[in-house]
Amino acid sequence: MALRLFNTLSRQVEPFIPFDPAGGPVGMYCCGPTVYDFGHIGNFRTFVFGDLVRRYLEFRGYPVTHVMNITDVEDKIIRRVGETGLTLAEYTGKFETAFWEDGKALNLLPPHHRPRATEHLAEIVELIGRLLERGVAYQASDRSVYFSVEKYRGCGRRYGVLKSLDFANMRPGERVAADEYDKESVTDFALWKARVPADGAVFWPSPWGEGRPGWHIECSAMSMKYLGPSFDLHLGGEDLVFPHHEDEIAQSEGAGLQEPGRPFVKYWLHGAHLLVEGKKMSKSLGNFFTLRDLLAKGFTGREIRHLLLTAHYREPFNFTLDGLQGARTALARIDECVGKLRAAAGTAKADPEPGLIARFTAALDDDLNLSAAWAEVFDWVREINRRLAEGRFESGAAAAALATWERLDTVLGLGQVGEVSAPAEVVALMEARQAARQAKEWRQADALRDQLKSLGWGVEDTAQGPKVKRI
Numbered sequence: 071m072a073l074r075l076f077n078t079l080s081r082q083v084e085p086f087i088p089f090d091p092a093g094g095p096v097g098m099y100c101c102g103p104t105v106y107d108f109g110h111i112g113n114f115r116t117f118v119f120g121d122l123v124r125r126y127l128e129f130r131g132y133p134v135t136h137v138m139n140i141t142d143v144e145d146k147i148i149r150r151v152g153e154t155g156l157t158l159a160e161y162t163g164k165f166e167t168a169f170w171e172d173g174k175a176l177n178l179l180p181p182h183h184r185p186r187a188t189e190h191l192a193e194i195v196e197l198i199g200r201l202l203e204r205g206v207a208y209q210a211s212d213r214s215v216y217f218s219v220e221k222y223r224g225c226g227r228r229y230g231v232l233k234s235l236d237f238a239n240m241r242p243g244e245r246v247a248a249d250e251y252d253k254e255s256v257t258d259f260a261l262w263k264a265r266v267p268a269d270g271a272v273f274w275p276s277p278w279g280e281g282r283p284g285w286h287i288e289c290s291a292m293s294m295k296y297l298g299p300s301f302d303l304h305l306g307g308e309d310l311v312f313p314h315h316e317d318e319i320a321q322s323e324g325a326g327l328q329e330p331g332r333p334f335v336k337y338w339l340h341g342a343h344l345l346v347e348g349k350k351m352s353k354s355l356g357n358f359f360t361l362r363d364l365l366a367k368g369f370t371g372r373e374i375r376h377l378l379l380t381a382h383y384r385e386p387f388n389f390t391l392d393g394l395q396g397a398r399t400a401l402a403r404i405d406e407c408v409g410k411l412r413a414a415a416g417t418a419k420a421d422p423e424p425g426l427i428a429r430f431t432a433a434l435d436d437d438l439n440l441s442a443a444w445a446e447v448f449d450w451v452r453e454i455n456r457r458l459a460e461g462r463f464e465s466g467a468a469a470a471a472l473a474t475w476e477r478l479d480t481v482l483g484l485g486q487v488g489e490v491s492a493p494a495e496v497v498a499l500m501e502a503r504q505a506a507r508q509a510k511e512w513r514q515a516d517a518l519r520d521q522l523k524s525l526g527w528g529v530e531d532t533a534q535g536p537k538v539k540r541i
């Protein structure tokens with residue numbers, strides 16, 4: 071059976087057939103973070119979903135080129151930069167570093183390309199230029215450049231392919247300058263925003279005057295640069311369907327770079343939203359958690375990843391602290407079982423058991439049906455535990471069972487218990503501090519401790535030596 075995925079374009083589950091019949095890399099673009107703050111657990115549900123898609127494609131034998139952009143210029147960022155007095159790079163750099171650290175804690179595979187919008191101004195300006203040349207964009211009296219929905223439709227193109235839109239109330243030429251706008255409004259949207267005093271030092275030159283790019287055009291320019299004008303998969307949270315992804319399609323296909331008959335993207339995949347303790351996350355309700363908040367409560371990235379991977383990606387998911395406790399228990403069962411298998415296997419090596427691998431694959435081939443896949447995994451754990459209790463495991467059989475788990479874990483990405491998730495930079499600082507302490511350079515040691523603290527890590531001096539932990 072082939073892998074089948076729900077495509078937002080067709081609103082149905084379809085067999086996954088990549089563009090390249092010769093088996094070249096599958097192109098996969100995931101809209102990355104807007105680095106204006108620490109990522110919250112709702113953001114990370116989407117990124118864990120993207121990681122699952124990437125890992126499962128690789129498990130199924132598809133090589134993948136995975137691109138995730140960093141939105142480091144956008145309305146919210148500009149506002150925060152203005153409030154803090156920092157430069158754009160100083161402000162966004164901190165949150166971008168934090169994002170990759172958080173990704174590491176969740177064992178997200180690093181994308182092959184991680185383009186920043188501010189480093190792709192030339193591509194963005196070129197793409198806007200092309201849209202102007204083709205008559206589907208115009209410079210308005212406010213000096214900003216807008217995409218014309220009316221002109222685009224006039225070329226026989228459809229606007230509203232991902233979401234049905236009501237054109238009855240459309241007022242041609244009505245414009246919106248904001249990056250995020252009303253989910254129901256059908257208006258011309260900004261490609262290039264003319265410089266205004268509130269932008270401070272954040273602006274670039276362009277043929278249309280100084281200004282900055284709109285959010286939607288950033289993703290069109292960067293995805294096509296790294297994956298070509300037509301690629302296989304585009305992923306994001308369901309909140310990005312409209313306007314962000316609809317606008318990406320309009321801009322990318324409006325530029326007419328695709329071969330005749332080929333779309334910008336073949337499969338659009340969207341992850342459902344997340345509730346926390348049964349409600350929409352909000353700071354005022356006290357149910358707003360960044361990943362760091364949860365790590366500070368003593369949960370591990372592994373437990374959080376496990377919980378996020380229990381639900382089907384298209385189902386809204388209720389994330390709770392009780393659920394995290396449940397994830398801890400479930401992982402402990404797996405860890406105990408794997409630990410015993412490891413002891414029973416000793417140095418023996420064996421191939422995975424094909425039966426479980428086939429059932430796991432059948433479950434995930436069905437639009438990534440994780441609950442069915444987990445049911446297979448836990449039935450298997452129960453069976454293994456029974457056989458272990460009866461002492462019915464020879465080293466070869468234990469090695470085969472272990473190899474099976476390791477193969478499944480290339481998709482689940484849960485790793486092993488106790489794996490250190492501190493980034494290399496943190497470990498290096500901890501070691502430098504330890505060296506300073508041994509040399510009795512107390513001031514230096516304290517300075518290094520402060521540096522670790524500023525990165526969100528504390529040091530504990532234990533009998534076995536210093537240990538770092540999240541603060």
Ligand SMILES: [Zn+2]
Nearest residue numbers: 101102289314
């Ligand atoms: Zn995007």
